[in-house]
Each structure stands twice: as C-alpha cells, then as structure tokens.
Amino acid sequence: DHYIICGFGRIGALICKEFAAKPLPFLVIEKHPEVHDKLHQEEYLHIRGDATEDETLLRAGIKRAKGLISVVTSDTENVYITLTARGLNPDLFILARSGEEGSEIKLKRAGANKVVSPYVIGGSRMAQAILRPNVVDFIEIATGREHLELQMEEILIPADSSFAGENLVSSGFRKETGVIIIGIKKAVGKMVFNPNPHAKMEANDTLIVLGEPAAIQKLEQLISCSNSAAAIIQKHKGEPTPHE
Amino acid sequence: DHYIICGFGRIGALICKEFAAKPLPFLVIEKHPEVHDKLHQEEYLHIRGDATEDETLLRAGIKRAKGLISVVTSDTENVYITLTARGLNPDLFILARSGEEGSEIKLKRAGANKVVSPYVIGGSRMAQAILRPNVVDFIEIATGREHLELQMEEILIPADSSFAGENLVSSGFRKETGVIIIGIKKAVGKMVFNPNPHAKMEANDTLIVLGEPAAIQKLEQLISCSNSAAAIIQKHKGEPTPHE
Numbered sequence A, B: 001d002h003y004i005i006c007g008f009g010r011i012g013a014l015i016c017k018e019f020a021a022k023p024l025p026f027l028v029i030e031k032h033p034e035v036h037d038k039l040h041q042e043e044y045l046h047i048r049g050d051a052t053e054d055e056t057l058l059r060a061g062i063k064r065a066k067g068l069i070s071v072v073t074s075d076t077e078n079v080y081i082t083l084t085a086r087g088l089n090p091d092l093f094i095l096a097r098s099g100e101e102g103s104e105i106k107l108k109r110a111g112a113n114k115v116v117s118p119y120v121i122g123g124s125r126m127a128q129a130i131l132r133p134n135v136v137d138f139i140e141i142a143t144g145r146e147h148l149e150l151q152m153e154e155i156l157i158p159a160d161s162s163f164a165g166e167n168l169v170s171s172g173f174r175k176e177t178g179v180i181i182i183g184i185k186k187a188v189g190k191m192v193f194n195p196n197p198h199a200k201m202e203a204n205d206t207l208i209v210l211g212e213p214a215a216i217q218k219l220e221q222l223i224s225c226s227n228s229a230a231a232i233i234q235k236h237k238g239e240p241t242p243h244e
C-alpha cells in the first residue's frame, strides 16, 4: 500500500517532500551513488539499484504497492521502468514523467496511467501568466502548501454517509463551513462542474472544494462523522432551496 | 505594445501557440539557425539574433514593448537577457524561465517580475496527481484550451461600469450566466477568496470566474456594455440577498 518513486533528481526530491508532508508511505529507488547521501540525510526509505530491473522493483515491494512514479531523467528509461512495472503488477497506478516531445504516447503505450510533461506544463503556465495573471496567482495560491488563505481539496462522500442523497443546500456545507463546492466527480466517473444548489450528492461521489484550510478540515470531519451529519441536516432542513 | 519572446525552444513554441490563439501581438528572437525554418513555417514575426545584446532587443522594439519572456535553455543567458532588457526599459513586464535550483533568485535580482520553473511546477503537479487526482483533473480542464466544458478566466470591472458598487447577488451575474465568482482581485491589490454573496465589486476590480466558455463570454459582454448593465441590475434589484 506504498508508493515507489524511481529517481531522486530534482522532480523526485520535490515529490518526496510533498509525500512526506502529507504523510504518504513511499520508497525511493536510485542508482546514482552521488545521490545516496542526500537520501540518507533526508531519512527517506530507499533502495540503491536500477529501477529498470525486475529484481529491484520486486525488492521495492511492487507486487503490493499502490503506485509507482517514474521520474528518472531519461525518457527511454522511464518507458522501460513503466513496461517492467506494468508487467509485474497489472493493477498498479503508474505516473510517469515525459521529457522530449513524443514520449508521452510511448509512456502510455508502455502502461502509464498518467503522464506529466514539465515542459508542457511550464510553457502553458508561462503563457497564462501573461494572458491571465490573476488566474495564475489564484491557482498557485489554491494548490500551494505555503499559502494558508485558500486550498483546493477533494473529499469523498463515504458509502454510508448521511449526506448521500442531500443537495448542496440541504447539506448545510456552505453555511456551516464557508467552503464552496466547485465540482462533483460522480461515483460513475463523470465530473459535474459548477454544481448548482439543487445538485445532489451521492455515496462515493468526490467533492471538489475551495476554502480556507481550517474550513476544509472542519468539512472533512463533518463528512466523516455520522452523528454530526444527522444534526447538520436536521438544522438546515427547513431552509428554502434558492432558485438558480 | 507587443511581447518579445526570447528563445523558440519547446517552451517558447508553446507560448507562441497560445499567444497566436488569443491573439496577442508578439515577436520572437532566436539565434539558432536550425530553428529559423520552423519560425518561418509558422509565419511568426521573428528576428535572427542574440537576445543578450542591446542592439537585438532595440531592433525588437523593446522601448515600446509591453513585456518580454526569456525562455532560452541556459539560465546564465536568461539572467543576462533579463538584465539587458531591464536596463533598456524599466517599465517592461519581464517573465523568465528558471532551470537549475538557485537561478530563480538571480533572475529576480536581475529584474524579472515573475519567474517560472518548469521542474518545480512539474514536480508539484506529479505529487498532486497522486494526493488529489480529481483536483488536478479539475485544474487541467479549467485551464486547458481544449476542454470546452469549463474555463477559469479573469474579467476586469471597468472604471465606468454600472456594476461597480453592486454586490454579487444584485449584479445578477450568477442568475444571468451561471458563472460563479471564486475570487475578486481588488483594485488595491488584495485578493478576496470565495467572496460571499454580499461582497461588493468596485471599479477596477478583477473577477476570477469559473464557468462554461460561452457563459463567460456572455458575462464579459454584459460587463463591457453599459446599457445591458442597467437592465440587469434593475431586474435583480428586488431579490433578497441570501444569508451566509
């Protein structure tokens, strides 16, 4: 139930930092001896070896891993690691980094579930910084850990939640916490954007929310605790649903 | 009133594509002869030369340019271009790409207004793709041109707008267009996140909005046309402001 991060370069190090902060269990595979000191210093669990080899991935527990992130520098090696990993575990979530143009399709063909290209994202971000500078600021604040005024988060509605079947108003979420719901990823897979106040939440839906981190935490507690759910729903029951 | 893009590598090419689609006037400076054919093919206005030299930047019209984007491969050259450009035009908006760790501070010291590091953004996006996969999907859809269901956009309230002084409900924006306002960058510079229905808009504020592209376009027209503004405000005048 852990994640395997292949490559402790600049991107690999950033991912480790985010996972350690969450925290999320992970293990690093790195073949370059000059990086091992830094891994040791950070006290990250790691294996010295080549992630393109079956044996190394097996030692890293790939059969029981939840996901693998392939972020070595070479596209060729990322494709090879993806192929090897997919062969050893068909259910693994594989996230890979694409460098050169054209490697994205090869990584997907090799079995990656998602491919991220830092150049494409960087170029797009730079264009947006000119075209829509305030939108870029907003996104950087909402997705960065360092800004405490705002966060964008996702919250699963558990299968047995009392909120399942309620709409956004009757749930009382906005009034209780001030958090706004900007999207609902339905259990069936479809994403509803800008849901209106009548939109119903169902079991196993995931809410995409925007709010202060403390308010989001309050909402997460509300949703995970079935006693408080009943009280909140009762409290907001009589309120009229606003018309759109 | 144009933009100067220094470097037509992978990131430079992506920025040109976005600018051409808007469209936004720009000119490329590129010193590598092997890239000139591609620039010619795309029919992008360009200068063959070295952007670290005063003479090249002057030929590109730096004195009357609105902004400069420095995206050559080498950090050293990006710093040098930034320094040269800042010396020639103190009011220019300079956006620069940072490659290696530590170059960000040097680019800012050289005079860059904003620095983007594709590695940092890429690493953060990859970590988020594991930690908050639905939030990442949402952001990719809201910021990508190819997805037509949702867009995140910014709209300036002009100085003479009839909407200045109205609050989010009395403006009728949500009811008329379905667009939601997730932030207000106040004219004074402060950003208000998740504004509540009572939040007032003032002249020169910028709204951060989320909605279907067609709905956003409708809202942009509404805001820019003062006749329709008066009618909309009149129409929604009697409606009660919901309590938070």
Ligand SMILES: [Ca+2]
Pocket: A141, A142, A143, A144, A145, A146, A147, A148, A149, A150, A151, A152
């Ligand atoms: Ca934040």
Ligand SMILES: [Ca+2]
Pocket: B141, B142, B143, B144, B145, B146, B147, B148, B149, B150, B151, B152
């Ligand atoms: Ca879009």
